[in-house]
Amino acid sequence: MITTVTLNVAIDKAYVVEDFAKNTVTRVQTCSNTAGGKGLNVSKVIKLCGEAIIATGFVGGHAGAYIEDLLKEYNIATDFVHTKSETRSCINILASDGTSTEFLEPGAPVTLDEVNQFYEKINVLIEKSDVITISGSIPNGIDTTIYADLISKIKSKGKKVILDTSGALLADGVKACPTLIKPNQEELEALLGITITNQTEVIEAAKRLHDTGIEFVVVSLGGDGALLVCKDGVFHGKPPKITPVNTVGCGDSMVGAFAVSLSRKLSAENALRYAIAVSAANALTMATGSFHISDMERILPEVEINRLF
Ligand SMILES: Nc1ncnc2c1ncn2[C@@H]1O[C@H](COP(=O)(O)OP(=O)(O)OP(=O)(O)O)[C@@H](O)[C@H]1O
Numbered sequence: 001m002i003t004t005v006t007l008n009v010a011i012d013k014a015y016v017v018e019d020f021a022k023n024t025v026t027r028v029q030t031c032s033n034t035a036g037g038k039g040l041n042v043s044k045v046i047k048l049c050g051e052a053i054i055a056t057g058f059v060g061g062h063a064g065a066y067i068e069d070l071l072k073e074y075n076i077a078t079d080f081v082h083t084k085s086e087t088r089s090c091i092n093i094l095a096s097d098g099t100s101t102e103f104l105e106p107g108a109p110v111t112l113d114e115v116n117q118f119y120e121k122i123n124v125l126i127e128k129s130d131v132i133t134i135s136g137s138i139p140n141g142i143d144t145t146i147y148a149d150l151i152s153k154i155k156s157k158g159k160k161v162i163l164d165t166s167g168a169l170l171a172d173g174v175k176a177c178p179t180l181i182k183p184n185q186e187e188l189e190a191l192l193g194i195t196i197t198n199q200t201e202v203i204e205a206a207k208r209l210h211d212t213g214i215e216f217v218v219v220s221l222g223g224d225g226a227l228l229v230c231k232d233g234v235f236h237g238k239p240p241k242i243t244p245v246n247t248v249g250c251g252d253s254m255v256g257a258f259a260v261s262l263s264r265k266l267s268a269e270n271a272l273r274y275a276i277a278v279s280a281a282n283a284l285t286m287a288t289g290s291f292h293i294s295d296m297e298r299i300l301p302e303v304e305i306n307r308l309f
């Protein structure tokens with residue numbers, strides 16, 4: 001079983017508009033709501049891939065209850081801590097010129113008692129799981145070392161753990177050597193305090209992290225696919241050219257697919273191919289963290305995997 005950890009869940013609202021500007025009124029053409037926050041996108045993708053999954057983290061208030069209802073539509077099992085504070089919303093404005101503009105609300109603070117309740121739950125879930133994913137930002141009031149702490153707990157039980165976050169949470173988290181990380185180029189640059197201008201530099205940076213003991217370092221590169229550095233070598237995976245509908249959640253889809261691959265013990269090359277196909281298929285749907293199996297199956301044989309070293 002796979003457990004997903006989402007400490008900062010959100011109602012993801014995708015607004016489709018013709019155009020918009022500051023200091024004007026904009027009428028939204030269509031609005032779709034999905035259960036979001038990075039780890040819930042990961043959860044939906046794992047479920048669609050056909051693996052057993054349980055989602056944990058914090059939900060609160062009416063918005064939290066709505067998220068739990070949305071997850072029921074996916075038949076996703078949950079074991080959340082219910083907080084006194086209300087769950088946030090995140091807005092993605094999709095304009096007709098193809099731009100995507102995101103507004104991410106901060107998560108309302110959680111109490112020390114709620115954090116302790118979460119630790120009680122995760123200790124039980126670690127025992128039941130073979131892979132645990134940890135994704136996204138955290139609500140106010142929690143220390144940025146929480147992910148490193150969780151990773152150490154998970155690894156001490158011999159389980160695999162994927163970390164997908166950014167900023168101080170990523171910087172603190174990598175010190176505990178998760179099994180797999182999936183920064184995009186911007187996150188990688190911020191983590192190492194460098195500027196990357198070409199593929200060689202991406203590989204050098206990923207190798208530096210692999211050398212610290214992180215088994216799989218995946219750097220996602222949007223439409224250019226992803227690079228994977230692991231003990232079997234350095235691989236580049238490239239999706240076929242597609243016309244994206246909404247790329248939000250592509251990174252989460254990739255994380256979900258890698259969690260499934262770790263659980264199924266796929267080879268590095270097959271795991272990368274699968275992750276590229278699932279994440280590219282996500283770009284073809286409006287909903288975040290969702291894909292059609294038919295899109296994934298059509299893309300899978302068209303993914304190019306090249307071993308670079
Ligand atoms: N335009 C695209 N065409 C095909 N595949 C794409 C496209 N954009 C993203 N993908 C797929 O999704 C993967 C992850 O995308 P990306 O690098 O944008 O992640 P990210 O920055 O973490 O995304 P997000 O934070 O929006 O979830 C890519 O490695 C690729 O396989």
Ligand SMILES: O=P(O)(O)OC[C@@]1(O)O[C@H](CO)[C@@H](O)[C@@H]1O
Pocket residue numbers: 008010012036037038041090091102104135136137138248249250251252288
């Ligand atoms: O605040 P976080 O957790 O870092 O990011 C939240 C978020 O932008 O990430 C997902 C896309 O990756 C969206 O579903 C969600 O709104």
